[in-house]
Amino acid sequence: MSVQQRIYRFGTDEHGRDVTEGSSSMNYILGGKGANLAEMARIGLPVPPGFTITCQTCVEYSTAGNTWPEGALDEIAEAEADLERRMGKRLGDPADPLLVSVRSGAPFSMPGMMDTVLNLGLNDASVQGLIVQTENPRFAWDSYRRFIQMFSDVVLGVDAELFENAITQKKLIAGVRSDAELSAEDLEELVAEFKQIFSEHVDATAHPELLVDGEIVFPADPALQLRLAIQAVFGSWMNERAILYRKQNGIPDDLGTAVNVQVMVFGNKGATSATGVAFTRNPANGAREFYGDFLVNAQGEDVVAGIRNTEPISDLKTVEGLEQAGTELERVFTVLENHYRDMCDIEFTIEQGRLWMLQTRVGKRTATAALKIAIDMVDEGLITREEAVGRVDPAQLDQLLHPQFDASAELDILARGLNASPGAAVGEIVFSSDDAVARAAEGHPVVLVRWETNPDDLKGMVAAEGILTSHGGKTSHAAVIARGMGTPCVCGVEAFQIDAAKKEVRVSGTDIVLHEGDIISIDGATGIVVAGAVPLVSAELTGDLETILAWADEIRLSENGGRPCHVRVNADNPADAKLALDFGAEAIGLCRTEHMFLGDRKNIIQTYILSDDDAERAEALQELLRVQTEDFVQMLKTMSGRPMVIRLIDPPLHEFLDDPRALEISIAKRESDGADEAELAALRDRLRRIDAMSESNPMLGLRGVRLSVVYPDLPLMQVRAITTATAQLIKDGYDPRPEILVPLVAITEEHVQTREVIEQVIAEVERDSGVKLDIPVGTMLELPRACLVADDIARHADFFCFGTNDLTQTAFGFSRDDAEAKFIPIYLHRKILKANPFETIDDAVLELVRMAVEKGRDANSAMHFGVCGEHGGDPASIVKFFNVAGVDYVSCSPYRVPVARLAAAQAKLKRA
Ligand code: PEP
Ligand code: MG
Numbered sequence: 001m002s003v004q005q006r007i008y009r010f011g012t013d014e015h016g017r018d019v020t021e022g023s024s025s026m027n028y029i030l031g032g033k034g035a036n037l038a039e040m041a042r043i044g045l046p047v048p049p050g051f052t053i054t055c056q057t058c059v060e061y062s063t064a065g066n067t068w069p070e071g072a073l074d075e076i077a078e079a080e081a082d083l084e085r086r087m088g089k090r091l092g093d094p095a096d097p098l099l100v101s102v103r104s105g106a107p108f109s110m111p112g113m114m115d116t117v118l119n120l121g122l123n124d125a126s127v128q129g130l131i132v133q134t135e136n137p138r139f140a141w142d143s144y145r146r147f148i149q150m151f152s153d154v155v156l157g158v159d160a161e162l163f164e165n166a167i168t169q170k171k172l173i174a175g176v177r178s179d180a181e182l183s184a185e186d187l188e189e190l191v192a193e194f195k196q197i198f199s200e201h202v203d204a205t206a207h208p209e210l211l212v213d214g215e216i217v218f219p220a221d222p223a224l225q226l227r228l229a230i231q232a233v234f235g236s237w238m239n240e241r242a243i244l245y246r247k248q249n250g251i252p253d254d255l256g257t258a259v260n261v262q263v264m265v266f267g268n269k270g271a272t273s274a275t276g277v278a279f280t281r282n283p284a285n286g287a288r289e290f291y292g293d294f295l296v297n298a299q300g301e302d303v304v305a306g307i308r309n310t311e312p313i314s315d316l317k318t319v320e321g322l323e324q325a326g327t328e329l330e331r332v333f334t335v336l337e338n339h340y341r342d343m344c345d346i347e348f349t350i351e352q353g354r355l356w357m358l359q360t361r362v363g364k365r366t367a368t369a370a371l372k373i374a375i376d377m378v379d380e381g382l383i384t385r386e387e388a389v390g391r392v393d394p395a396q397l398d399q400l401l402h403p404q405f406d407a408s409a410e411l412d413i414l415a416r417g418l419n420a421s422p423g424a425a426v427g428e429i430v431f432s433s434d435d436a437v438a439r440a441a442e443g444h445p446v447v448l449v450r451w452e453t454n455p456d457d458l459k460g461m462v463a464a465e466g467i468l469t470s471h472g473g474k475t476s477h478a479a480v481i482a483r484g485m486g487t488p489c490v491c492g493v494e495a496f497q498i499d500a501a502k503k504e505v506r507v508s509g510t511d512i513v514l515h516e517g518d519i520i521s522i523d524g525a526t527g528i529v530v531a532g533a534v535p536l537v538s539a540e541l542t543g544d545l546e547t548i549l550a551w552a553d554e555i556r557l558s559e560n561g562g563r564p565c566h567v568r569v570n571a572d573n574p575a576d577a578k579l580a581l582d583f584g585a586e587a588i589g590l591c592r593t594e595h596m597f598l599g600d601r602k603n604i605i606q607t608y609i610l611s612d613d614d615a616e617r618a619e620a621l622q623e624l625l626r627v628q629t630e631d632f633v634q635m636l637k638t639m640s641g642r643p644m645v646i647r648l649i650d651p652p653l654h655e656f657l658d659d660p661r662a663l664e665i666s667i668a669k670r671e672s673d674g675a676d677e678a679e680l681a682a683l684r685d686r687l688r689r690i691d692a693m694s695e696s697n698p699m700l701g702l703r704g705v706r707l708s709v710v711y712p713d714l715p716l717m718q719v720r721a722i723t724t725a726t727a728q729l730i731k732d733g734y735d736p737r738p739e740i741l742v743p744l745v746a747i748t749e750e751h752v753q754t755r756e757v758i759e760q761v762i763a764e765v766e767r768d769s770g771v772k773l774d775i776p777v778g779t780m781l782e783l784p785r786a787c788l789v790a791d792d793i794a795r796h797a798d799f800f801c802f803g804t805n806d807l808t809q810t811a812f813g814f815s816r817d818d819a820e821a822k823f824i825p826i827y828l829h830r831k832i833l834k835a836n837p838f839e840t841i842d843d844a845v846l847e848l849v850r851m852a853v854e855k856g857r858d859a860n861s862a863m864h865f866g867v868c869g870e871h872g873g874d875p876a877s878i879v880k881f882f883n884v885a886g887v888d889y890v891s892c893s894p895y896r897v898p899v900a901r902l903a904a905a906q907a908k909l910k911r912a
Contacts (some may be wrong), residue, residue, distance in 0.1 A: 007075050048262050060072075062238060103233070103260045104258070118299065120226060126441075140184075155228050167179060204216050221656045222683040288367065332355070343362065409534050414520070417470075418491040419526055425445070429515070449470075449496070449505060453478040470498050496529075503515060562911050566889035610689050630725075716758070740758060782804070799864045801868050
């Protein structure tokens with residue numbers, strides 16, 4: 001045995017004693033499936049015995065270029081012999097063979113992404129034993145042909161179509177329509193044909209171990225079968241679709257997968273056998289009911305593949321011969337929920353009336369269900385409020401904020417299906433994943449329309465706004481994946497007769513034929529499919545979401561457990577401010593005032609920047625003062641009683657000017673139109689002035705506080721507007737609380753001099769209005785130098801707000817306007833970066849923030865600290881800002897506010 005244990009047993013021994021070695025806490029060693037099989041066995045649930053080979057063995061195998069670590073094969077052989085002993089049966093035994101399944105199981109669930117082999121251990125001799133034991137030749141031959149088919153496809157990559165074609169051929173010859181009607185003799189013949197296909201399509205140079213007398217032969221030796229199957233599962237960790245899935249779901253590539261080798265139980269041994277998948281509660285809406293599907297006389301893959309229509313789990317108890325197993329299953333549901341204290345997702349098989357548990361895990365659920373289940377479980381006394389808040393994934397809340405159909409829209413309903421994943425989507429119909437990717441890349445929203453999806457469709461599902469399938473239930477591949485991604489999905493739209501080759505769909509019962517490119521709308525919350533584009537509206541916060549967020553607020557704002565975690569919003573107009581208040585923002589963390597210079601105000605600011613007539617410029621500035629004062633009155637009124645951080649103008653001024661290239665073109669046009677010289681001269685002069693303002697690196701140029709130093713009129717006009725609005729509102733009985741923020745400071749003296757003139761304006765307005773004003777002035781920390789001298793700056797500032805967008809740009813030296821398009825995707829692909837630093841805060845940039853907060857607080861204990869870059873709405877970053885950097889608030893866009901409230905509460909909980 002190696003130092004590190006590679007193999008863990010689960011289930012009982014030959015005396016019925018539990019010999020399980022693992023537990024549910026060993027996800028990273030045994031994978032999710034293996035850990036939970038161990039846990040179920042440990043708590044006495046009926047689990048077919050087996051053993052798990054660890055994820056670390058997979059990692060060792062992959063990193064050594066797919067070669068086995070020393071001793072591992074011997075350990076597997078020992079575990080195999082041990083399992084045979086425990087079962088009193090041998091793999092390949094011609095009298096009474098043991099059969100096993102070989103399944104992958106990574107630390108995180110990756111549904112359908114990796115490989116499985118069932119019925120392993122069959123060969124020409126042991127199939128005879130199976131016939132004798134089951135007295136069912138048809139079943140035995142069917143198991144054998146399934147094994148060859150699966151083994152060939154999964155382990156050796158033989159084209160699955162070849163086998164399907166052989167089956168179709170056989171049905172034609174036998175004159176039957178379904179697989180189930182093929183006789184034992186037909187299946188026996190198929191076994192021979194399948195072995196022939198295998199011999200003809202496996203490459204001898206790649207697999208010399210399969211050569212017998214110079215010919216490729218399907219392996220009869222169970223030990224060889226087992227080794228090859230385990231290698232295939234290990235290999236599937238790095239297959240293309242698994243890599244893509246991990247990228248989508250932020251799962252690291254270096255975890256590896258475990259392999260579970262487990263005694264086969266059969267759901268296809270006749271009318272008292274069945275197989276199914278279930279959830280202990282409804283994963284779509286969270287209702288407390290058993291939820292799922294089963295199929296009588298079928299193998300597990302048949303249910304998930306959506307090939308046969310399933311029956312609802314609630315009917316299981318009523319099927320003759322399955323009553324007892326159905327009742328036992330309900331008992332198991334309760335045992336699992338009480339044990340895991342969460343909703344569980346289950347796979348089971350009933351073999352001749354006896355229930356076996358094949359898998360359980362904490363079940364995936366929609367955001368709606370996550371909230372309901374968490375709240376219900378608090379009411380049921382299963383979990384605490386803190387646990388409930390900790391369980392809801394903040395990123396998933398986005399689903400609830402997804403658009404819905406506008407209730408007032410007239411709906412031209414084409415068809416109905418199952419409401420598989422909530423949210424509404426509008427897009428062009430596409431019939432393949434490749435088309436979905438291609439059209440989406442051209443900027444067209446698409447709805448992927450498929451008979452049923454399979455793991456190869458993942459890229460199309462990612463690209464699509466919505467997914468529609470004509471077949472399959474709520475536990476089908478499409479439904480499970482869409483729910484996980486938060487993509488709207490309608491399943492089982494049976495009226496859609498899809499012809500993917502012709503790229504059209506006929507809607508049965510009508511003469512409607514839809515083609516690729518036609519627009520449809522789907523509502524994943526109701527299952528409705530509509531022709532044309534339905535207007536969408538965004539959702540409101542109500543019910544369960546409000547409850548969870550109210551609990552989250554209690555936790556994050558409590559004085560216990562360290563500094564409270566506040567959430568503000570980035571808003572620059574009253575509508576956004578109102579929306580944010582509805583979403584629970586406590587204050588405005590950033591008002592970008594330059595956004596107030598857009599639309600018809602652009603002319604005024606252009607005149608101010610470009611005119612050389614002093615009177616005209618003064619007039620423009622006066623006009624700007626008038627409109628800005630009115631803006632601030634509106635905003636500060638909306639936010640009465642709450643702080644509002646107002647940043648002085650930040651971008652380089654040329655951003656407000658016309659594009660010089662467009663101007664050049666229009667000058668050339670006017671010239672050729674014969675415009676008069678005076679007009680042309682004016683235009684050329686304008687172009688010259690615009691050109692004179694251009695800079696090579698404007699984002700590192702004349703912007704931020706540098707504008708206040710070089711062109712102080714504009715920012716001081718803003719200070720006057722803010723203070724005038726504040727004085728006026730105080731007179732009117734409001735409680736305005738502006739906080740002025742100076743952007744892009746690098747040097748203490750920039751801040752000091754700017755603050756001096758700001759204070760002068762405030763004093764003037766105080767004097768003129770007769771109103772006492774108390775307006776804090778803070779610094780926006782978004783340059784590394786500022787962070788390094790934060791203690792010095794802090795002596796002159798009332799607060800710090802971290803602009804992590806610019807701080808990331810300048811810490812990395814990555815242009816925030818170009819990097820994401822030009823090279824960050826490549827950096828992510830090559831694993832130079834683990835995450836996009838403009839999305840999730842980089843640890844080194846975080847360290848700059850942490851250090852600046854520490855220095856700032858030491859120098860000026862009265863200060864407060866916030867973050868207002870895009871990272872302020874990213875759950876992973878939020879936890880770090882509060883718990884590592886020690887800021888007082890994060891500020892984000894209005895729609896991210898609920899997400900930030902929950903993430904902030906989770907940050908607080910993590911401190912405990
Ligand atoms: C920042 O740099 O993080 C920030 C909030 O400012 P802006 O994005 O406006 O530059
Ligand atoms: Mg900035």
